[in-house]
Amino acid sequence: MKYRLxxxxxxxxxxxxxxxxxxxxxxxxxxPASLESGNITxxxxxxxxxxxxxxxxxxxxxxxxxxxxxxxxxxxxxxGKTWTFxxxxxxxxxxxxxxxxxxxxxxxNRWWDPKDPxxxxxxxxxxxxxxxxxxxxxxxxxxxASVSAVDKYxxxxxxxxxxxxxxxxxxxxxxxxxxxAAIKAAGAKYGTAAGGAVGTGPFKVKEWxxxxxxxxxxxxxYWKKGSPKSxxxxxxxxxxxxxxxxxxxxxxxxxxxxxxxxxxxxxxSDRNLRAVFRPSFNxxxxxxxxxxxxxxxxRVRQAIAMxxxxxxxxxxxxxxxxxxxxxxxxxxxxxxxxxxVTDYEYNPAKAKQLLAEAGYPNGFDLELWYMxxxxxxxxxxxEIAEAMGADLSAIGIRVKFQTKDxxxxxxxxxxxxxxQAYMLGWTGDYGDPSNFxxxxxxxxxxxxxxxxxxxxxxxxxxxxxxxxxxxxxxAERVKLYQQADEITxxxxxxxxxxxxxxxVAQRANISGWVPSPLGSESFEDIVKR
Amino acid sequence: MWxxxxxxxxxxxxxxxxxxxxxxxxxxxxxxxxxxxMLGERAEPERxxxxxxxxxxxxxxWEQYLFFVGNLLQGDLGTSIFNQLTVKEQLARRWPATFELxxxxxxxxxxxxxxxxxxxxxxxxxxxxxxxTSFSLLGVSLPVFWLGLLLVYLFAVNLQWLPAGGRLSIDVxxxxxxxxxxxxxxALFQPQTFWDVAKHLILPAITxxxxxxxxxxxxxxxxxxxxxxxxxxxxxxxxxxxxxVVIWRHAFKNALLPVVTIIGLQFGTLLGGAILTETIFSxxxxxxxxxxxxxxxxxxxxxxxxxxxxxxxxVVNLVVDLSYALLDPRIQYx
Numbered sequence: 001m002k003y004r005l006x007x008x009x010x011x012x013x014x015x016x017x018x019x020x021x022x023x024x025x026x027x028x029x030x031x032p033a034s035l036e037s038g039n040i041t042x043x044x045x046x047x048x049x050x051x052x053x054x055x056x057x058x059x060x061x062x063x064x065x066x067x068x069x070x071x072x073x074x075x076x077x078x079x080g081k082t083w084t085f086x087x088x089x090x091x092x093x094x095x096x097x098x099x100x101x102x103x104x105x106x107x108x109n110r111w112w113d114p115k116d117p118x119x120x121x122x123x124x125x126x127x128x129x130x131x132x133x134x135x136x137x138x139x140x141x142x143x144x145a146s147v148s149a150v151d152k153y154x155x156x157x158x159x160x161x162x163x164x165x166x167x168x169x170x171x172x173x174x175x176x177x178x179x180x181a182a183i184k185a186a187g188a189k190y191g192t193a194a195g196g197a198v199g200t201g202p203f204k205v206k207e208w209x210x211x212x213x214x215x216x217x218x219x220x221x222y223w224k225k226g227s228p229k230s231x232x233x234x235x236x237x238x239x240x241x242x243x244x245x246x247x248x249x250x251x252x253x254x255x256x257x258x259x260x261x262x263x264x265x266x267x268x269s270d271r272n273l274r275a276v277f278r279p280s281f282n283x284x285x286x287x288x289x290x291x292x293x294x295x296x297x298x299r300v301r302q303a304i305a306m307x308x309x310x311x312x313x314x315x316x317x318x319x320x321x322x323x324x325x326x327x328x329x330x331x332x333x334x335x336x337x338x339x340x341v342t343d344y345e346y347n348p349a350k351a352k353q354l355l356a357e358a359g360y361p362n363g364f365d366l367e368l369w370y371m372x373x374x375x376x377x378x379x380x381x382x383e384i385a386e387a388m389g390a391d392l393s394a395i396g397i398r399v400k401f402q403t404k405d406x407x408x409x410x411x412x413x414x415x416x417x418x419x420q421a422y423m424l425g426w427t428g429d430y431g432d433p434s435n436f437x438x439x440x441x442x443x444x445x446x447x448x449x450x451x452x453x454x455x456x457x458x459x460x461x462x463x464x465x466x467x468x469x470x471x472x473x474x475a476e477r478v479k480l481y482q483q484a485d486e487i488t489x490x491x492x493x494x495x496x497x498x499x500x501x502x503x504v505a506q507r508a509n510i511s512g513w514v515p516s517p518l519g520s521e522s523f524e525d526i527v528k529r
Numbered sequence: 530m531w532x533x534x535x536x537x538x539x540x541x542x543x544x545x546x547x548x549x550x551x552x553x554x555x556x557x558x559x560x561x562x563x564x565x566x567m568l569g570e571r572a573e574p575e576r577x578x579x580x581x582x583x584x585x586x587x588x589x590x591w592e593q594y595l596f597f598v599g600n601l602l603q604g605d606l607g608t609s610i611f612n613q614l615t616v617k618e619q620l621a622r623r624w625p626a627t628f629e630l631x632x633x634x635x636x637x638x639x640x641x642x643x644x645x646x647x648x649x650x651x652x653x654x655x656x657x658x659x660x661x662t663s664f665s666l667l668g669v670s671l672p673v674f675w676l677g678l679l680l681v682y683l684f685a686v687n688l689q690w691l692p693a694g695g696r697l698s699i700d701v702x703x704x705x706x707x708x709x710x711x712x713x714x715x716a717l718f719q720p721q722t723f724w725d726v727a728k729h730l731i732l733p734a735i736t737x738x739x740x741x742x743x744x745x746x747x748x749x750x751x752x753x754x755x756x757x758x759x760x761x762x763x764x765x766x767x768x769x770x771x772x773x774v775v776i777w778r779h780a781f782k783n784a785l786l787p788v789v790t791i792i793g794l795q796f797g798t799l800l801g802g803a804i805l806t807e808t809i810f811s812x813x814x815x816x817x818x819x820x821x822x823x824x825x826x827x828x829x830x831x832x833x834x835x836x837x838x839x840x841x842x843x844v845v846n847l848v849v850d851l852s853y854a855l856l857d858p859r860i861q862y863x
Contacts, residue, residue, distance in 0.1 A: 025699050031821075033612065127576055192613045210612065210619055211821075212696070212813035234699055238811040242678055243694060247811075250685040250693035407561035407826060414574065 021231045022528050024510075027244045027256030028235040032214065035205065036191025037176035038111040039126050043427075046173040047257075047520040048235055051216055052094075053176020053199030056085055056104065057167045061514040061521065062279060064332055064431025066168050070099065070177055070200065071155075080162025080472035087153040091223045093179035094204040101149035106180040108147045108157075113137040118183055128174045131439070132429065133163075164472045165432035172430040173520050176201070202228040202524035213237060228524035229512065241374075248273065248505055254528060255506035255513060260379050261321045267505050274510075277321070278502040280330050281517035283436065284377030284425035285494040286388065290456060291417035291449035294364045301492035303354035304421075305344040307395045312346075313387050314498050317380060322500040328488055329436050329481075330499040332517055336433050338482035341489045352395045363396025369413070369422035373406045376502035377425030384497075385423060414447040416454075423497075427519055433481045434469045441465060441488055448493060461487045530854065537850070541843050548839045549601065552832050553594050556823075562586075563610050563826035584610055597832065606836075607829030609822075616833035619818065624837065625710030626696065627814030630806070631799040633713075633730050634738035639792060642742045646749025650757060651776065661746050668743025677736040677809035684732060692729050694811040701725040733810040737803060741795040748791045752784035759783075785856055793849030797842040 032045040037053055040046065058069035071085040091099040109116045111129040114136050119126075126136075135141040143166075145158045157166065182190065182198035189195030193208040200223065203216035214235040218228055236253060238244045241260055247253045249270065259267070259275075267275040288304060290296040310324040326343030329336055355363065370385035371378060378384055382403070389399035402419075404412065413419045428435050443462040444455035461484060468480035488494070504515055512525040564580040581587055585596070600607060606616035649661035685693035692698065696712055697705055705722045708715045713730065716723040756762065757780055765775045803816035811817075815834055822830030853860045 021700070021703070023699055023703075125576060125580060130576070188613065194614060194618075209622070209813065210614060211623060211818055212811075215702075234702075236695060236811060237813075238694065239817075240808050240811075243681070243809050243811060246678065246681045246686055247693040250681070250689065252685075252693050252695065252698070405559075405561055407566045411562060411565045411577075 022229075024230050024233045024255070024523060024526055024528055025253045026233055026235050026523070027238050027247055027253035028214075029241070029244065029256070029258045030239050031211065031237040032235075034191045035197035035208070037178050037197075037199070038107070038129060038174055039191065040174070041128050043519055048214055048216075049176050049197070049199075050173050050201070050520045050522055051203040051233060051524075052197055052201045052205060053178060054091075054201050055171045055173070055175055055177065056087075057171030059168075059171065059431070059516060059518060061525075062516060064168070064281070064428075064517055066171060066431075069171060070104075074167050076162075076164070076472065080164060080470070081159050083157045083159075083163075083166050084150070085155045085157075085167075087155065088223065089153055091200050092221055093182070093200050094198045094219060095179050095182050097179055097181045099177065099200050100152050101155045102152075103180050104155045104177060105147055105149050106183075107175075107177050108144075110183070111175070112142075112144055112147070118180070132169050132172075132174075132435075161470045162472050163470065164477070165430070165434060165469075168430040168432055169435075173518065174429070202522055203233055206232070211237065222524075224524065228522075229527050230523070233523050245505075248507065251507065254510050255504070255526075257502070257504045257515075258376065259503040259505050260374070261318050261500075261503055262379075263505075264319065264321065264503060267503075272508050274506050274508055276504045276506060276513065276515060278504055278515040278519075279332065279517035280323070280499045280501045281332055281519070282377045282425055282427040282500060282502075283328055283330060283496050284375075284423070284498045284500065285328070285496045287413075287419075287422050287424060287448065287494045288492065289418045289420055289422070289448055290493065291451055291453055292366075292420040293451070294358070294360055294366075295420060296451050297358045298490075298492065299354045299358040300360065301495075302344065303351040303358070303395065304392065304397070305492045305495045306347050306351040306354070307397070308388050308391045308495070308497070309346045310343070310497055313384060313391075316387065317384055318498060318500050321503060322498045324496070324498050326489060326496060327485060328440070328494065328496050329433055329485065330428070330517075332431070333433050333436075333481075335478055336481040336485060338485040338489075341485050344492075348391075348394050355395060355397075360396075363398060365398045365400065366392065367402050367420045368392075368399045369402045369404075369409065369419045371406070371423055372403045372409060375425055376427065377498060377500050378423055379500075381423055388497075417449050418447055428517070430518065433484075434465070437465055437481070437484055437488070438469065440494060441484070456493075458487075458491070461491075530851075534847070534851065537847050541840070541847075544843055545836060545840060546598075549598060549832070549836055550594070552835045553597060554590075556828055556831055557590060557593075559823070559826070561826050563828065566611075566825050601836070606833035609827050609830050611822075611825045611827045611830070616829050619830070620815070620833060620837055622710065623813060623815050623818050626712075626812060627800060627803055627807070627816060629711050629713060630730070630733055630737060630803060630812060630814060631796060633734035634736075634799055635741065635792065635796050637734050637738035638741040638745050638795070642745030643749050643788065646746045647753050647776070647781065649746070649750045650753030653754065658750075661750060665743040665747040665750075668739050668746075671739060673736060673740070673805045674809060676739060677732075677806060680732050680736060681809065691732050693732075694729075694809070696726070696729050696812065697722070698725050698729075733806050733812055736809065737799060737806040741792075741799065744795065745788065745791060749784065749788050752787045753780060756780045756784045782856070786853065789852055789856065790849055793845050797845050800841055801838050 028044055030044045032048045033042050034040050034045055035049060037049055054070045056069055056071040057066045060067050070088055072088050074083060074085045076083050087101060093099055110118045111126045130136055134143040143159050143163050145160050147157050150156050176199050179198040186195035191197050193210045196205045202219055202222050204219050206215040206217045208214045217232040238247060244256050245263060248256055264275055267273050288295045288301045294300045314322045314324045326341055327337050368385055368389055371381040385401055392399050413422055441461055442465045443457050448456040450456045464480050464484050468477050471477050506513055509529040510526060512527050515521060564577045608615050645661055649658040652658055681693050684691045701722050712726045716726040762775060762780055765779050803814055804820045807814045807817040819831055819834040
């Protein structure tokens with residue numbers, strides 16, 4: 001009893017302390033895999049890293065438009081093969097060391113050069129660099145030829161081909177600039193709970209308790225004056241969406257992401273909560289693998305596109321949080337939409353007729369694979385698959401539903417001959433259409449196969465995409481990507497079902513949170529009343 | 530008794546070997562590849578192959594097992610392939626959280642379940658007996674996940690009496706110094722945090738303790754009924770002893786044997802079965818850790834975690850067996 005009384009007294013004291021300290025509590029939908037920049041692809045890690053690190057190029061809040069970050073300006077050489085970045089001066093890492101051109105070169109070499117001594121063995125593989133920039137140092141496909149410090153605050157990248165979108169790509173959340181001194185000191189432990197992480201960002205790592213929370217405190221020397229506006233952020237790892245929503249309602253977390261669309265009404269009816277919509281930057285699609293006989297016929301694939309009532313499905317599963325329009329690119333890339341592409345109209349009769357023309361008047365058997373996990377682009381994959389299956393059965397296609405655990409699913413879809421039809425999606429990394437088209441359609445396509453079981457190679461599309469990716473002429477790029485829009489639409493290899501707006505939520509006493517379409521944003525401007 | 534204890538302790542070794550083999554085999558039977566999980570959804574097949582090579586996954590299974598057991602014998606549980614922390618280090622952080630929760634859940638079950646069961650037995654066919662019987666039926670069939678969320682919505686969201694998850698409030702966390710990792714214990718030295726720590730334990734303990742509570746109520750009730758029908762109880766009553774003495778000194782002590790067994794067994798199950806509760810309440814314990822490990826195909830984590838739980842289970846069983854001697858002098862150990 002004595003303790004309890006003491007406790008109450010102390011809590012009162014704490015309450016007043018709590019008023020002085022403004023700590024934001026973020027309901028993270030899982031635990032970061034690593035805080036080492038350039039070495040992760042999962043959204044949870046990027047979210048945490050975004051608070052600790054700055055990138056060379058930043059983005060205007062809520063958009064994919066670039067703005068100055070650690071670099072104040074950048075320009076390309078006339079042939080488009082060289083990008084020069086002028087760096088911000090007087091910036092310090094959390095450990096007190098200076099941020100300069102050498103630090104940038106150090107980081108880039110670590111990501112790009114497999115032989116770099118600062119590379120950490122073990123689980124580190126830096127695969128995102130290879131994916132976004134054609135490979136690593138010494139490899140044939142590598143976009144980058146060299147990186148060097150011109151002077152203390154200027155860095156130059158030289159490429160084998162023009163890479164017009166390089167600034168936005170290097171600005172993506174993967175490539176936070178870390179302190180070379182800290183990396184050298186921590187060695188293989190850098191980025192783990194044991195080794196910490198050191199950047200120039202608005203918050204610095206105080207403690208990472210595995211399985212529980214990541215505690216970040218204010219960087220009082222942040223180069224942006226008056227920022228961050230709160231004293232710290234605690235990432236609490238709460239994997240279950242229902243538990244996360246309950247904690248938000250109970251007030252033990254202030255804001256969170258990945259709320260199922262079905263909870264929208266729930267949020268809107270609670271005075272203490274606000275539903276927030278992240279701008280759409282994803283696509284959920286149905287992939288049709290032409291290695292399977294009926295699907296090798298484009299008429300069959302188009303019939304499927306016509307038979308699925310996408311508008312109704314989107315209305316049923318996303319409500320106002322999704323659009324379907326036939327384009328593979330999300331709405332933020334409207335400029336690249338071809339005016340010739342209007343979605344296949346929902347028309348079972350015409351679809352049936354197409355099937356008959358292709359030689360399948362009585363339909364065929366189809367294995368449809370649905371994802372075992374929920375993603376913003378497919379929050380309830382099984383139910384959505386069943387809705388599509390019902391539409392397909394109306395034109396005589398007998399659907400058998402299949403799934404596997406997530407890791408195997410991802411793996412098996414690209415083991416020849418791959419799944420017949422499967423659901424998957426994509427959320428963009430940076431604001432350039434190449435990031436959507438290339439991983440899905442450029443040669444060699446990673447997970448679609450031809451009838452012989454070889455990787456599918458669509459020559460016309462490949463040449464359009466290659467030209468577009470390396471063109472520095474914006475008007476020409478628009479034309480080429482519109483062409484890619486038409487080609488992919490007509491091929492119907494991946495039928496875009498939805499561009500969804502991920503739903504996030506906050507308590508009413510939080511302001512200044514502007515979710516980025518790119519999936520993660522800095523918490524520096526968030527204020528808790 | 531010492532010889533018996535020593536023999537039982539030695540017996541743990543083959544049991545653990547068996548478990549290590551089973552865990553290893555089952556884990557490698559699950560489809561899925563740690564390399565794919567680690568490299569993410571978009572990795573190239575060549576890169577996956579290279580990582581598999583590095584992780585030693587390309588070697589024959591028996592070689593991998595021998596390697597694992599060899600390390601185990603040297604006390605090395607390995608390193609998580611997912612986050613590079615040693616399994617030992619993570620285990621040390623997490624087991625106190627799960628233990629604390631399991632102990633609290635067991636206490637909850639014992640403190641309510643035993644008196645409830647006794648009362649039901651004494652007043653057979655009364656209202657309280659019916660209540661106990663139907664509750665024990667309901668209790669075991671309640672889905673843990675549903676119960677947990679229900680409690681959260683009632684006590685945390687609507688009434689706002691108790692926190693919805695975690696082990697500490699954010700502002701208390703800044704002052705709290707973990708010493709042993711058992712927060713309730715640690716909070717005794719930091720009294721201003723005690724109520725906050727205790728508050729966070731209540732809902733998860735009730736959630737986790739409900740099934741054992743139901744089982745315990747039922748076992749206590751039937752054990753008591755059995756004992757109460759024995760001759761010596763009748764004799765005791767005939768001697769004119771007060772009902773309180775009859776029940777507590779004569780009947781209860783003898784009914785305790787099966788009850789202790791169940792408590793021991795339940796405690797073991799709680800350790801392993803805490804996964805759902807830990808998930809609902811974002812409780813950083815072993816259950817959620819092993820669960821994540823399975824999802825990530827993090828072989829060292831799952832192997833180390835399961836072997837640890839198994840070891841505890843075996844030890845708890847041993848303690849239960851030994852405690853029999855204290856309760857029933859007729860039991861002898863050879």
